[in-house]
Amino acid sequence: MPKLTIDGKEIEVEAGTNLIEAARRLGIEVPHYCYHPGLSIAGQCRLCMVDIEKTPRPSIACNTQAADGMVVHTDTERVRDTRRSIMEFHLINHPLDCPVCDQAGECWLQIYYMKHGLYDPRMTDEKVHKPKAVPLGPHVMLDAERCILCSRCVRFCDEITGTGELGIFHRGDHSEIGLFPGRDLVNNYSGNVVDICPVGALTDRDFRFQVRVWYLDAARSICTGCARGCNIDVHVNRRRPHHAEGKRVARLKPRFNADVNAWWLCDVGRYHYDFVDAPTRLTAPVRRNNAGTAEIAWDEAVSGVAEALRRYSPDQVGVLASPRMANEDLLALRRVLEARAMRQVAYDVPPPALAEGDDFLLRSDRAPNRRGAELIGLGGDTGGLMASARAGRLKCLWVFHHDLLASGWPAADVRQALDRVETLIFTGTNANAISERAQWVLPAAAWVEREGTFTNFEGRVQRFRSAVEPLGQALPEWDLLGRIVAALGGTPAGGRAELWFRELVRTVPAFAGLSYQAIGDHGQLIPGATSAGAPTPPGRRVKVHG
Amino acid sequence: MTATRTIVFSPDQLAEVRRLQGLYPDKRGALLPVLHMAQDAFDYVSLEVQEYVAGLFDMAPSHVHEVVTFYTLYFQQPKGRHVVAVCHNLSCYLAGSREILAHVKQRLGIGVGETTDDGRVTLQSVECLCACEAAPMMQVDDRYELNLTPEKVDRILGELR
Numbered sequence: 095m096p097k098l099t100i101d102g103k104e105i106e107v108e109a110g111t112n113l114i115e116a117a118r119r120l121g122i123e124v125p126h127y128c129y130h131p132g133l134s135i136a137g138q139c140r141l142c143m144v145d146i147e148k149t150p151r152p153s154i155a156c157n158t159q160a161a162d163g164m165v166v167h168t169d170t171e172r173v174r175d176t177r178r179s180i181m182e183f184h185l186i187n188h189p190l191d192c193p194v195c196d197q198a199g200e201c202w203l204q205i206y207y208m209k210h211g212l213y214d215p216r217m218t219d220e221k222v223h224k225p226k227a228v229p230l231g232p233h234v235m236l237d238a239e240r241c242i243l244c245s246r247c248v249r250f251c252d253e254i255t256g257t258g259e260l261g262i263f264h265r266g267d268h269s270e271i272g273l274f275p276g277r278d279l280v281n282n283y284s285g286n287v288v289d290i291c292p293v294g295a296l297t298d299r300d301f302r303f304q305v306r307v308w309y310l311d312a313a314r315s316i317c318t319g320c321a322r323g324c325n326i327d328v329h330v331n332r333r334r335p336h337h338a339e340g341k342r343v344a345r346l347k348p349r350f351n352a353d354v355n356a357w358w359l360c361d362v363g364r365y366h367y368d369f370v371d372a373p374t375r376l377t378a379p380v381r382r383n384n385a386g387t388a389e390i391a392w393d394e395a396v397s398g399v400a401e402a403l404r405r406y407s408p409d410q411v412g413v414l415a416s417p418r419m420a421n422e423d424l425l426a427l428r429r430v431l432e433a434r435a436m437r438q439v440a441y442d443v444p445p446p447a448l449a450e451g452d453d454f455l456l457r458s459d460r461a462p463n464r465r466g467a468e469l470i471g472l473g474g475d476t477g478g479l480m481a482s483a484r485a486g487r488l489k490c491l492w493v494f495h496h497d498l499l500a501s502g503w504p505a506a507d508v509r510q511a512l513d514r515v516e517t518l519i520f521t522g523t524n525a526n527a528i529s530e531r532a533q534w535v536l537p538a539a540a541w542v543e544r545e546g547t548f549t550n551f552e553g554r555v556q557r558f559r560s561a562v563e564p565l566g567q568a569l570p571e572w573d574l575l576g577r578i579v580a581a582l583g584g585t586p587a588g589g590r591a592e593l594w595f596r597e598l599v600r601t602v603p604a605f606a607g608l609s610y611q612a613i614g615d616h617g618q619l620i621p622g623a624t625s626a627g628a629p630t631p632p633g634r635r636v637k638v639h640g
Numbered sequence: 641m642t643a644t645r646t647i648v649f650s651p652d653q654l655a656e657v658r659r660l661q662g663l664y665p666d667k668r669g670a671l672l673p674v675l676h677m678a679q680d681a682f683d684y685v686s687l688e689v690q691e692y693v694a695g696l697f698d699m700a701p702s703h704v705h706e707v708v709t710f711y712t713l714y715f716q717q718p719k720g721r722h723v724v725a726v727c728h729n730l731s732c733y734l735a736g737s738r739e740i741l742a743h744v745k746q747r748l749g750i751g752v753g754e755t756t757d758d759g760r761v762t763l764q765s766v767e768c769l770c771a772c773e774a775a776p777m778m779q780v781d782d783r784y785e786l787n788l789t790p791e792k793v794d795r796i797l798g799e800l801r
């Protein structure tokens with residue numbers, strides 16, 4: 095392993111490590127645009143110049159591998175001067191429209207100009223103009239004038255998705271990023287080019303002009319779009335609610351996890367959060383009876399539901415849990431079932447159409463926690479449960495999240511079942527055909543409004559944290575279920591998600607030995623599980639060229 | 641010239657494509673000559689031709705489009721019987737290429753990238769053609785015309801049929 099010196103500090107790195115990464119490990123930032131650890135090296139932007147002793151000229155750090163005895167300087171006068179000149183080159187034709195650019199505040203042209211530029215511009219000629227606000231597909235907007243031609247987006251489409259939509263056309267100062275005429279940037283991962291574009295050339299059509307990035311707060315979380323559980327940051331706008339018409343969740347961004355999603359996120363997951371701030375959110379417990387529909391207080395709802403559960407014998411009650419619920423919620427539900435010795439529980443409601451996975455991250459199982467529901471023992475015969483409801487053997491049905499009337503079951507069968515039960519209870523985040531007719535509606539907090547864990551398809555338990563407060567009176571499911579456990583005479587694990595998790599670890603062997611602390615930011619496999627790590631991108635699997 | 645035709649190489653042409661591809665460690669090396677073949681065979685490299693060629697190289701059409709737009713010698717539209725390419729790079733510029741180009745435009749009555757109505761001449765303005773010692777210069781079809789003056793330009797253009 096080569097040992098080298100960077101800015102007077104010694105470090106040993108694995109062979110093949112480039113100077114940007116070696117310096118990063120010492121906490122030294124070498125400014126760069128085109129280098130991205132998930133992509134091939136292009137050496138295109140020239141910003142990463144460093145001085146290497148015994149080398150006559152500055153060299154690019156991205157394409158220089160650490161070598162034994164190398165002595166590198168990242169902050170000599172010559173390096174600073176080179177950076178300034180390169181910045182000046184990058185900005186020659188740049189429109190400098192930061193005031194109307196959505197990237198402002200997280201733009202590497204701005205950041206590096208302030209850190210390494212600060213020259214007096216000498217450009218007196220008319221700048222070259224290029225197309226602005228060109229939609230590249232459903233999610234991405236291009237401003238070709240702002241592009242610094244780092245080619246990250248091009249390499250992403252070649253090396254990650256293998257779809258090759260983007261190219262750099264024309265030449266010299268007329269070079270511009272674009273699509274083959276008549277084609278669109280449509281692949282399952284198109285949103286990632288916005289993340290990796292260092293400047294405001296590629297912006298997200300969904301996020302554009304919603305809120306300035308400096309008003310955003312972030313929370314570490316997990317995508318709920320499918321069973322992979324990609325690691326994300328949830329960006330929320332709490333400080334300027336009037337900027338996005340009260341929409342609190344502004345965007346989801348990938349968070350690096352080498353074992354799950356690397357740097358990437360699919361578009362299905364990236365844009366799967368609209369329900370959080372949708373007008374259909376359930377914000378107060380509801381009781382519906384002959385006297386009408388009324389919003390009620392939690393105490394009343396909890397005792398009402400507990401009383402309904404007590405009124406029937408355990409075999410007259412059926413529960414349809416959901417693989418969208420967190421591990422903590424599922425355990426709390428199990429405690430409710432145990433309190434009344436209820437046995438008819440299941441979670442597998444067939445979707446209206448089988449979702450498709452792809453050959454990279456996206457799984458056909460679009461629920462984040464099917465594995466958890468199975469391990470916590472809530473699996474059962476869903477079809478049988480519905481059949482006994484239709485036969486009139488169930489008097490009470492409790493549905494979590496599912497819209498049974500928009501499921502894979504024939505609507506007539508579902509209607510027949512719903513008509514025959516006396517008491518229908520619904521728990522979920524958003525209104526649907528089931529909540530509309532339920533006698534009791536218990537509003538649940540969305541995942542970004544609370545803490546918890548999901549178990550992904552490989553058995554990796556991952557934590558998500560709360561980014562905003564629950565809307566209205568909505569409660570985390572472990573909380574509302576805990577209250578029902580108490581009303582039925584049991585003892586809830588406690589008033590924090592973590593306490594439910596501890597009980598899960600104590601009582602369900604599949605989770606033995608885990609803890610919030612050990613799960614940390616990158617997840618922890620349940621005992622016995624193995625992980626294949628983040629899959630090899632399709633663009634690397636098939637040889638696209640020659 | 642603009643009549644539509646199927647964009648497919650003949651078996652002989654395909655054999656030539658394969659021969660050219662075999663000359664390089666990465667077959668993409670043969671892209672330039674194959675694009676020239678396509679331009680000869682189909683008059684110009686339309687988007688359809690670019691997609692066809694991309695298929696022969698297992699490349700995304702966007703990357704063929706990169707190459708076609710990079711070089712001035714590939715035509716994406718039908719071109720005139722003659723191509724006049726005036727150099728506008730530094731040496732020629734200093735030696736008066738701006739006036740030469742303006743003169744050519746005026747004599748032909750077209751702008752850069754355009755073709756005269758009679759299909760006689762297509763005009764281009766291009767980067768350095770490597771004849772700085774004889775600036776200002778232009779390329780007419782396969783010939784270099786050097787040390788241009790307006791009078792010389794008139795004579796050269798007058799000879800194009």
Ligand code: SF4
Pocket residue numbers: 240241242243244245246247248271290291292293295296
């Ligand atoms: S659009 Fe962005 S990512 Fe793509 S080449 Fe330009 S600056 Fe780089």
Ligand code: SF4
Pocket residue numbers: 317318319320321322323324355359360361362363364455456457
């Ligand atoms: S692959 Fe699954 S978990 Fe990852 S972003 Fe897409 S939907 Fe979310």
Ligand code: FES
Pocket residue numbers: 125126127128129136137138139140141142143154155156157
């Ligand atoms: S990061 Fe090294 S040249 Fe761009």
